[in-house]
Amino acid sequence: MSKVSLTVNGKEITADVEDRTLLVHFLRDVADLTATNVGCETTSCGACTVLLDGESVKSCTVLAAQADGRQVTTLEGLASENGEMSAVQKAFHENHGLQCGFCTPGFVMAITSLLKENPSPTEAEVRAGLEGNICRCTGYHNIVQAALAAASSTSTASSTSAAEAGK
Numbered sequence: 025m026s027k028v029s030l031t032v033n034g035k036e037i038t039a040d041v042e043d044r045t046l047l048v049h050f051l052r053d054v055a056d057l058t059a060t061n062v063g064c065e066t067t068s069c070g071a072c073t074v075l076l077d078g079e080s081v082k083s084c085t086v087l088a089a090q091a092d093g094r095q096v097t098t099l100e101g102l103a104s105e106n107g108e109m110s111a112v113q114k115a116f117h118e119n120h121g122l123q124c125g126f127c128t129p130g131f132v133m134a135i136t137s138l139l140k141e142n143p144s145p146t147e148a149e150v151r152a153g154l155e156g157n158i159c160r161c162t163g164y165h166n167i168v169q170a171a172l173a174a175a176s177s178t179s180t181a182s183s184t185s186a187a188e189a190g191k
């Protein structure tokens with residue numbers, strides 16, 4: 025057993041865990057944050073995607089001990105304090121980017137990371153960026169549309185605030 029201390033969605037969580045405990049199990053079983061799903065546990069499906077120090081990782085391939093002292097963001101941490109959904113969450117809702125929803129937290133986190141690195145991706149770049157995430161229901165079209173809509177809503181919001189700042 026080792027003591028690990030992670031900051032998850034801004035809150036520090038310290039616990040004794042077995043050395044083999046995966047980050048995804050720490051999040052679900054210790055932190056009680058169950059939006060992050062376990063699908064394949066072999067790095068193939070992306071259902072467990074979270075942000076580790078701002079970068080997307082598959083939390084089934086990271087040990088909780090490897091995340092010791094680091095910042096983790098899960099789907100639960102994306103909304104603002106007043107409960108307003110993030111641009112990516114809103115875009116999924118508005119573009120019907122899900123059916124059963126099992127893959128959705130992973131896609132939302134992967135797209136959040138993708139748009140941080142590339143705020144105005146092409147459709148091809150979105151599709152390439154989501155290659156590590158699998159959806160068994162939607163056929164991907166609406167997920168890609170949601171990513172593009174989130175990109176355009178955040179670029180509109182930042183150009184509006186830049187224009188307002190220049191008033």
Ligand code: FES
Pocket residue numbers: 061062063064065066067068069070071072073082083084085
């Ligand atoms: S559960 Fe982690 S990639 Fe599938």
Ligand code: FES
Pocket residue numbers: 122123124125126127128158159160161162
């Ligand atoms: S919405 Fe069902 S697996 Fe993606």
